[in-house]
Amino acid sequence: MEHLQTQGISLPRLGLGTFRMQGEVCRAAVECALGLGYRHIDTAEMYGNEDAIGAAIAASGITRGDLHVTTKVWNENLAPEAIRRAFDASLKKLRLNHVDLYLVHWPARSMNLPAIFETLLRLKQEGRARAIGVANFNIALLKTVVEEIRAPIACNQVEYHVMLDQTPLRKYLAAKSIPLVAYCPLAQGRAASDPTLASIGRKHGASAAQVALKWLLDQEGVAAIPKASRSESQKANLDCLKLRLDDADRRAIAALPKDKRCVNPGFAPAWD
């Protein structure tokens, strides 16, 4: 598995998303994924599944240093004391002494960015979050964080897939050497039934979903966190790494509609 080096952490480029999985279903899915070789698990306090993920990690016996765990603070908890409380609760549920990446999950209408990043930086300095970052930040917000506050963010986690253009955001992140972690990398499953992707897949003995994931992972500085509850899908998604897309495939994917956003952080300043 390839990794992205960012702000002192080594981020496996393919991780397991866990949104909308909870309890026993989530525990079993994460245990299965760890068994298949996944070493990057994406969760959030808002998903209500950190306890299930903690149980799966504890049962796996995997050396902590070989595992990357991302969690996120929800946007109702962005005041300094609330961040600390949320962080402590997340660690406890995950049964961990530290997380590898702690993200601001979603911008809030009125948020004090300098105070937020001062708090996150403290968690990093204390060694309890190995790196910090953001999710759903547009270019305007990123500029404040990166150029004014100068926070050492290790990624921006945003929606990105074959049906959504993110060129301006990608260019900004690339210029600052900040990885883009693609969420909804399968357009919430829609990519798996797209006829263009299916036809590209047939050519290579692969599935449409594998084509969609490999297209993302062929891009420099991009990681992806597909969610899959079924072991066959988890394995298929890992196996996308073996696929070799050619120029004709990339042209066909470039011609797909690029305005199919699944998640809209609507209250945030305009997406650019």
Ligand SMILES: NC(=O)c1ccc[n+]([C@@H]2O[C@H](COP(=O)([O-])OP(=O)(O)OC[C@H]3O[C@@H](n4cnc5c(N)ncnc54)[C@H](OP(=O)(O)O)[C@@H]3O)[C@@H](O)[C@H]2O)c1
């Ligand atoms: N930061 C944020 O605000 C934010 C927002 C949204 C998501 N996320 C993160 O990103 C992760 C991924 O996004 P997502 O879960 O919304 O959507 P997604 O990963 O694009 O799609 C998940 C769907 O695709 C299906 N699937 C997975 N692999 C497949 C395969 N090989 N063939 C066919 N179908 C397949 C899954 O089915 P099964 O589950 O039935 O296997 C599920 O229905 C989330 O779980 C979460 O961790 C973050």
